[in-house]
Amino acid sequence: MGAALLIVTALMASLAGILLCWRAWTRHALNWRAGVGAALLWSLSTGAWTIGFGAEIGIALALETAALLAFAFILTRIEIRPVQTVRDRTAPPLPRRRYGRGIARALTAGLLGFAAAIGLAVLFATRAPLAEQTRLILAALAMPSLWCGAIAWTVCDRRLLLQVGVFLGLAATSAGITFITA
Structure with missing residues (x-):
C-alpha cells in the first residue's frame, strides 16, 4: 500500500507541475510563482520516486514520468488548422554555382x-x-x-x-x- 501511495503522489505531483508550467507560459509574461510552484511539485515528485525506489531508479523514473506526462499533455493540446491555399508563384532562376x-x-x-x-x-x-x-x-x-x-x-x-x-x-x-x- 505504501509504494502505491508514493507512486500516485509522484504521478499527481508531476502532472500538477506540468499544469503549472503550462499556466505560467500561456500568459504573455512568465508567471514566476507558477514556475516556482512547478519546480517544488517536481521536487516532491522526485522525492516520492526516490523514497519508493531508491536514488538510482527513482531519479530516472521522475525524469521519465515528467517527460511522458508532458508529452501526453502536449498531444492533448494539438490543434488542427484548415488547409490554406497556396498561391502560384515562380521564383527567379538561381545563379549558377560552383560546387x-x-x-x-x-x-x-x-x-x-x-x-x-x-x-x-x-x-x-x-x-x-x-x-x-x-x-x-x-x-x-x-x-x-x-x-x-x-x-x-x-x-x-x-x-x-x-x-x-x-x-x-x-x-x-x-x-x-x-x-x-x-
Whole structure:
C-alpha cells in the first residue's frame, strides 16, 4: 500500500507541475510563482520516486514520468488548422554555382575532421593516465564532440588549407604516437 501511495503522489505531483508550467507560459509574461510552484511539485515528485525506489531508479523514473506526462499533455493540446491555399508563384532562376569549394569543405569536415577526432580519441583511450574503463568511456564521449568541433570550424572559417593542414597533422601525430610507441 505504501509504494502505491508514493507512486500516485509522484504521478499527481508531476502532472500538477506540468499544469503549472503550462499556466505560467500561456500568459504573455512568465508567471514566476507558477514556475516556482512547478519546480517544488517536481521536487516532491522526485522525492516520492526516490523514497519508493531508491536514488538510482527513482531519479530516472521522475525524469521519465515528467517527460511522458508532458508529452501526453502536449498531444492533448494539438490543434488542427484548415488547409490554406497556396498561391502560384515562380521564383527567379538561381545563379549558377560552383560546387568545387563545397565538395572540398565537405571532404575536409567529414573525412579529415573525422580522422583527426578519431585519432585524438584513440590516443586518449590508449595513453591517458586513468583507469581503463574511464579512458574508454571518456574517449568515446569526446570523439563526436571533437568531430562536431572540426565540422563547425570548417563551416565557419574560410581558410580551408589551414584546416586541412591541422586535421592531417592531428591525425598523423596521434596515429604515430599511438601505434609507433605501442
